[in-house]
Amino acid sequence: xxxxxxxxxxxxxxxxxxxxxxxxxxxxxxxxxxxxxxxxxxxxxxxxxxxxxxxxxxxxxxxxxxxxxxxxxxxxxxxxxxxxxxxxxxxxxxxxxxxxxxxxxxxxxxxxxxxxxxxxxxxxxxxxxxxxxxxxxxxxxxxxxxxxxxxxxxxxxxxxxxxxxxxxxxxxxxxxxxxxxxxxxxxxxxxxxxxxxxxxxxxxxxxxxxxxxxxxxxxxxxxxxxxxxxxxxxxxxxxxxxxxxxxxxxxxxxxxxxxxxxxxxxxxxxxxxxxxxxxxxxxxxxxxxxxxxxxxxxxxxxxxxxxxxxxxxxxxxxxxxxxxxxxxxxxxxxxxxxxxxxxxxxxxxxxxxxxxxxxxxxxxxxxxxxxxxxxxxxxxxxxxxxxxxxxxxxxxxxxxxxxxxxxxxxxxxxxxxxxxxxxxxxxxxxxxxxxxxxxxxxxxxxxxxxxxxxxxxxxxxxxxxxxxxxxxxxxxxxxxxxxxxxxxxxxxxxxxxxxxxxxxxxxxxxxxxxxxxxxxxxxxxxxxxxxxxxxxxxxxxxxxxxxxxxxxxxxxxxxxxxxxxxxxxxxxxxxxxxxxxxxxxxxxxxxxxxxxxxxxxxxxxxxxxxxxxxxxxxxxxxxxxxxxxxxxxxxxxxxxxxxxx
Amino acid sequence: xxxxxxxxxxxxxxxxxxxxxxxxxxxxxxxxxxxxxxxxxxxxxxxxxxxxxxxxxxxxxxxxxxxxxxxxxxxxxxxxxxxxxxxxxxxxxxxxxxxxxxxxxxxxxxxxxxxxxxxxxxxxxxxxxxxxxxxxxxxxxx
Numbered sequence: 080x081x082x083x084x085x086x087x088x089x090x091x092x093x094x095x096x097x098x099x100x101x102x103x104x105x106x107x108x109x110x111x112x113x114x115x116x117x118x119x120x121x122x123x124x125x126x127x128x129x130x131x132x133x134x135x136x137x138x139x140x141x142x143x144x145x146x147x148x149x150x151x152x153x154x155x156x157x158x159x160x161x162x163x164x165x166x167x168x169x170x171x172x173x174x175x176x177x178x179x180x181x182x183x184x185x186x187x188x189x190x191x192x193x194x195x196x197x198x199x200x201x202x203x204x205x206x207x208x209x210x211x212x213x214x215x216x217x218x219x220x221x222x223x224x225x226x227x228x229x230x231x232x233x234x235x236x237x238x239x240x241x242x243x244x245x246x247x248x249x250x251x252x253x254x255x256x257x258x259x260x261x262x263x264x265x266x267x268x269x270x271x272x273x274x275x276x277x278x279x280x281x282x283x284x285x286x287x288x289x290x291x292x293x294x295x296x297x298x299x300x301x302x303x304x305x306x307x308x309x310x311x312x313x314x315x316x317x318x319x320x321x322x323x324x325x326x327x328x329x330x331x332x333x334x335x336x337x338x339x340x341x342x343x344x345x346x347x348x349x350x351x352x353x354x355x356x357x358x359x360x361x362x363x364x365x366x367x368x369x370x371x372x373x374x375x376x377x378x379x380x381x382x383x384x385x386x387x388x389x390x391x392x393x394x395x396x397x398x399x400x401x402x403x404x405x406x407x408x409x410x411x412x413x414x415x416x417x418x419x420x421x422x423x424x425x426x427x428x429x430x431x432x433x434x435x436x437x438x439x440x441x442x443x444x445x446x447x448x449x450x451x452x453x454x455x456x457x458x459x460x461x462x463x464x465x466x467x468x469x470x471x472x473x474x475x476x477x478x479x480x481x482x483x484x485x486x487x488x489x490x491x492x493x494x495x496x497x498x499x500x501x502x503x504x505x506x507x508x509x510x511x512x513x514x515x516x517x518x519x520x521x522x523x524x525x526x527x528x529x530x531x532x533x534x535x536x537x538x539x540x541x542x543x544x545x546x547x548x549x550x551x552x553x554x555x556x557x558x559x560x561x562x563x564x565x566x567x568x569x570x571x572x573x574x575x576x577x578x579x580x581x582x583x584x585x586x587x588x589x590x591x592x593x594x595x596x597x598x599x600x601x602x603x604x605x606x607x608x609x610x611x612x613x614x615x616x617x618x619x620x621x622x623x624x625x626x627x628x629x630x631x632x633x634x635x636x637x638x639x640x641x642x643x644x645x646x647x648x649x650x651x652x653x654x655x656x657x658x659x660x661x662x663x664x665x666x667x668x669x670x671x672x673x674x675x676x677x678x679x680x681x682x683x684x685x686x687x688x689x690x691x692x693x694x695x696x697x698x699x700x701x702x703x704x705x706x707x708x709x710x711x712x713x714x715x716x717x718x719x720x721x722x723x724x
Numbered sequence: 725x726x727x728x729x730x731x732x733x734x735x736x737x738x739x740x741x742x743x744x745x746x747x748x749x750x751x752x753x754x755x756x757x758x759x760x761x762x763x764x765x766x767x768x769x770x771x772x773x774x775x776x777x778x779x780x781x782x783x784x785x786x787x788x789x790x791x792x793x794x795x796x797x798x799x800x801x802x803x804x805x806x807x808x809x810x811x812x813x814x815x816x817x818x819x820x821x822x823x824x825x826x827x828x829x830x831x832x833x834x835x836x837x838x839x840x841x842x843x844x845x846x847x848x849x850x851x852x853x854x855x856x857x858x859x860x861x862x863x864x865x866x
Contacts, residue, residue, distance in 0.1 A: 507831070512798075514827055518848045519744025525848075526751055558828060 097286055104275045111271055115264040122253065122260045128182070129250040132189075133243060135179045140239045142172045143200075147232050150207065154225075157214055172200070189245060196238045203231040314456055317341060321460055325467040331356070334471060335368035338464050342441070342457070343370070350444070351421060353379055356429075356437035356468070367437065375419065379412050379440055396458050398426040401447040416442055423448035427457050429465035436465060499568060506564050514557060521550045552685075559687040562618070563672065566694050571612045573699065575722045578606035578652060581613065582641060585620040589628070596637055598628045603642035609650045609719040611699045616719075619695035620654075622688040623715050627656035629682055632710075649701070650721055655714040661707040670703065692717065734760050734863055737774060737790035739807065740825060741766040741800055748848040749794065749825065755851040756864060763787060768802025771795075772810060775817065792863060793822045794845070797832050805835060812840045821861045825849065 149165025152158075176197065183189040206228045213220055324337035335354045343350065351371035355364050369376045393399075400406065403417045403424055416424065421442040429437040439461050443449070449457070528535075528543045535543070582602055586593065593600070609616075628637045637656060644651040661669060661676070668674050670693040675686040696703045696717045707713035736753065740746045746764065753760045765771050771793075774781040781787040793811070797804035804824065811817045824836050824844045833844060843857045858864035 515742050515744060515847075518827070519742075519747070522744060522748035522751070522848045526747070554828075 093286070093289075097283075100282055101279055104279055108271055108275050112264075112268055115267060119257070119260050119264055122257045126250060126253045126257055129246055129253055132179070132182045133246045133250065135175070135182055136239065136243045136246060139172070139175050139179050140236070140243070142168050142175055143232070143235060143239065146172060150210075154210065154214060154220065157217065159215075162211070176200075183246075186249075189242060192238060192242050192245075196235055196242070199231050199235045199238070203228055203235065206231075310452070314452070317344065318456065318459060318463075322463065325463060328467070328471075331468050331471050332367060334464070334467055338460060339368050339370055342460060350442065350448075351375070351416075351419070352439070352441045354429075354437065354439050354464070355380060357435070364437070371419075375412070375415055393426075396427065397454060397461075398424075399449060399454065400424040420444050422446045425449050425454065425457060427461040429461055429468065431465050431469045436468065439464065502564070503568060506561055509557060509561065514554065517550055517553055521547060524550070552679075556685045556687075559685045559691070563687055563691055563694060566615070566618070566691060566698060569615075569698075571615060571698050573610040573612065573720070575608045576611040576613050576616055577608050578616075578643060578650075579604065581611075581616045581620055582606065584617045585624050588617070588621050589624055592625060593628055596628050596631070598637040598639060600624075600639045600641065603640070606641075606643045606652075607645055607650050608722045609652075610722055611701075611719055615695045615698060619692045619717060620652075622692045623654045623717070626688055626715070627654055627658065627713075629684065630656070630658040630677075630713075632657075632659055645721070648721060649718050651716050651718045653714055653716050655712065657712045660709040660711050660713055661705065662709050663707075666705050666707060669705070732759060734791045735788045736760050736762050736792045736794060737771065738762055738764045738794045739766075739768070739771045739799065739804070740764065740794070740796040742796070745796065745825065745847050745849075748850070749845075749854075752849045752851040752854045756855055756858070763790070766800075768799050768804070768807040768810075771807055772802075775811065775814070790820070792858075792861070793820060794825055795822055795841075796825045797830060797836060805832060805839060808836060808839045808841065821863070823857060 145168035146165055149162065149168060152161035153165065176193075180190065180193050180197075183193065206224055210220055210224060210228070321338055321341045324341055325334055328334035328337055335356075339352050339354065342352070353369040353371060353376050354367040356367040357364050364380050366376050366380065400413075400423065402422050403409065403413050404422065406413065409417070413424070421444055423443045423446060425441045427439045427441075428435045429439060439457065441449075441457060524543050524546045528540060528547075532540060579602075586600065624639065627639045631637045635657065637658065640653075640655040642653050644653065665676055669676065670689045672690040673686045674690070675684070692715075693703045696719070699719055701717055701719040703715070703717045705713055705715045738746065738749065740749065750762060753762055763774070765774055773779070774787060775789070777784060777787075795804050795808060799807070808822065808824075811820065811822065822841045824833070824841050825847060826833060826836075826844050827847045836844070842861060845853060845857060855864060855866070859866070
C-alpha cells in the first residue's frame with residue numbers, strides 16, 4: 080500500500096518533477112551552446128576581417144608597383160604610350176588606399192602606419208608632374224630628383240610590407256584564437272552535456288527506483304491478498320463439500336465417513352482420525368467412523384471416557400497436542416499413537432446446545448501439523464457435523480413418530496370404514512326389511528277399510544284410519560332418518576352449482592304441498608352460483624322451503640322471500656317467511672335431530688328437516704343459521720363458498 | 725266382461741317372496757279386472773325354471789309364457805338384478821315388459837334401469853299407479 084494519504088497528488092507532483100527537470104536542463108544546455116557558438120562566430124569574423132585587410136593591402140602594393148614601373152618606362156623611352164599604365168593605376172591608388180584605411184580604422188598602430196605611407200606617397204607624387212613635363216620637353220632629368228623619388232618609393236614599399244606582415248601576424252594569432260575557442264566550445268559542450276546527462280540519469284534512476292519500489296510493494300500486497308483469497312476459497316470449497324456430504328448423507332454413519340474422507344483431502348501426510356459419539360440414552364461411547372485400526376480406536380475411546388484429555392492443554396473449543404512425545408504423562412492410547420508414528424493430536428468436541436455429544440480426534444505424523452487456520456477448519460467442521468448429527472437424530476425420531484401415527488391413522492380408518500359399511504348395511508336393512516311388515520299392515524288395513532268398510536261402525540273405521548296414519552308417520556320417520564344418515568356418508572365433491580336451478584328444482588319437488596298451502600314465493604333473481612353439490616343443496620332447500628310453508632300463523636297464507644347476499648368468499652342464501660317465529664332460546668335447538676317445538680297435531684313432521692339442512696350445508700363446507708322474532712316470522716340462512724374465477 | 729276380453733287373458737309372472745308385499749299387488753291387479761292371470765314364484769331360480777319350461781312348470785297350458793313380469797329386486801338366493809340380467813340375455817325375452825316392485829329409496833334402481841326394466845312400482849302397490857304403468861306398456865285401457 081502507498082504510504083501517502085493522497086497518492087494522486089503525489090503522482091501529479093512526481094510527474095511534473097519528472098518533466099520539469101529535464102526541460103530545465105535542456106534549456107540550460109541550449110543557452111550555453113548558443114552563447115559559445117556566438118563567441119566563436121565573433122572570433123571567426125575577426126579572422127575574415129584580417130584576411131580582407133591583407134587582400135586590400137596587397138592590392139594597394141600592386142597599384143604602387145604599377146605606378147612606379149609605368150613611370151620608369153616612360154622616363155627611359157620618353158614614349159608617351161608607356162605613360163598610360165601609370166595614368167590608369169594612379170587613378171585607382173587613391174580609392175584603394177582609402178578602403179584600406181577604413182578597414183583598419185579599429186587598429187591605431189596600423190592606421191598610423193598608413194598615414195605615414197600616405198604622406199610618403201604624396202611626397203612621391205609631388206615629383207611626378209615636373210619630371211613628366213621635363214621629359215616631354217626632352218630636357219635632361221635631374222638625377223637628384225629621380226633618386227629622391229626612388230628612395231621614397233622604397234620606403235613606401237618597405238612600410239607596406241611591414242603593414243602586411245603585421246596583419247598576417249594578426250591573422251595568425253586570430254586563427255589560433257579561433258582554434259582555441261572551438262576547442263573550448265567543444266570541450267565545454269561535452270563536459271556540460273555529460274554533467275547534465277549524469278544529473279538527468281541520476282534523477283531518472285531515482286524516479287524509476289522509487290516507482291519500482293511502489294510497484295514492487297503493490298505487487299507484493301496483491302500477491303499476498305490473492306494468496307489469502309485463494310486459501311480462503313479453498314477452505315470454503317472444502318467446507319462446502321463437507322456441507323454437501325452432510326446434506327446428502329442418509330445416516331449418521333455415512334455422514335461421519337464422508338466428513339472424514341473430505342477432511343483428509345486437506346492434508347497430504349499420513350493421518351488417522353476417529354469420530355466418537357456418545358449414545359443417546361446411556362453413557363457408552365461408540366465409534367462412528369474411523370480411519371485407523373480398531374484396536375487403537377478402542378484405546379482412544381478408553382482415553383476419552385477416562386477424561387485423560389482433561390490433563391492436556393485445552394481451550395474451549397479444542398485440545399491440541401503439538402508433539403505427543405514431549406508430554407510428561409502419556410496415557411496408553413497416546414503411547415500407542417506415538418508407536419504408530421503420530422505426533423500431533425487435535426481433539427475437537429462435537430457440541431449441541433452446549434452439551435458434548437462426541438469428539439472428533441485427528442492425528443498426524445509431523446510435529447505441530449495443525450496451524451491456526453487448519454484448527455479453524457476443524458472447529459467449523461465439528462460444529463457442522465454436530466448439528467447434522469443432531470438433525471439426523473431428530474429426523475429419524477420424527478420419522479418413527481410419523482410412521483407410528485400413520486399406522487394408527489390407517490388402523491382407525493380401516494376400523495371406521497368397516498363400521499361405516501356395517502352402518503350402511505344396517506340402514507339399508509332398516510329401510511327395506513323393517514319396513515316390509517309395515518307395508519303388510521298398511522296393505523291389509525287399507526284393504527279392510529276399502530273392502531269391508533261398509534260392514535264396520537264409525538269407531539272401528541276410525542281405529543283403522545289411526546293405524547294407517549301411524550304407519551305413514553313411521554314410514555316418513557324411517558325415510559328421513561335414512562336420508563340423514565345417507566347424507567353423512569355420501570362422498571361429496573364441490574362443483575359450481577346455480578342457486579337459481581336449485582331453487583327451481585326444490586319448488587318443483589314441493590309443488591303439491593306449496594299449492595295446497597297457497598304459498599307465495601318471491602325469488603330475488605338473479606341468484607349467483609356457489610360451490611356445492613346439486614342433489615345435496617336441493618335437499619337442503621326443499622327442507623327450508625317446506626319449513627317456511629309449514630309454520631304459518633293460523634288463518635294466514637305463507638309468504639316466502641328468497642334472496643342471496645354476496646361477499647368476497649361466501650354467498651348467503653336467505654329464506655324468509657311470515658310464520659310464527661322462534662323464541663331465541665330455541666334458535667339453536669331446532670337444528671338438532673328429532674327436535675320439535677310444537678305438537679305434531681299443530682305442525683306435522685318428523686323434526687329432522689332442519690337437521691338435514693345443517694348437515695347438508697356442513698358437508699358443503701358451509702354454515703347455517705336463523706334470525707327470528709317470535710310472532711313475526713323467521714329468516715333462515717345458509718352460507719356457501721363462492722365460485723373462484 | 726265380453727268373450728273377446730276373456731280370450732285376451734294376460735299372463736303376469738310375479739316374482740316376490742314377501743306375502744305382505746304380494747297381497748297389495750294381487751289386490752291391485754284384481755281391482756283392474758279379471759283379464760290378468762297372475763302366476764307367482766318366490767325365488768329367482770323358480771322364475772328361471774318357469775321361463776325355461778322346466779319342472780314343475782313344463783306344462784305350458786297350465787304355466788303359459790308371461791306377457792309381463794313383475795319383479796322384486798330383493799330376493800333370497802339369486803338376486804332380482806341377477807335374474808333381470810339373465811332374462812334380458814334370453815333373445816325371446818329381450819322385449820318382454822318388466823316392472824320392478826321396490827320400496828322407496830332403493831339404491832339398486834339405477835342399476836335395474838341399466839339392465840332393462842321398463843317401469844318401477846313403489847311398495848305397497850296401489851291400483852291407480854299400476855293402471856298408469858300398464859296403460860303405458862299397452863296392456864290395459866281404462
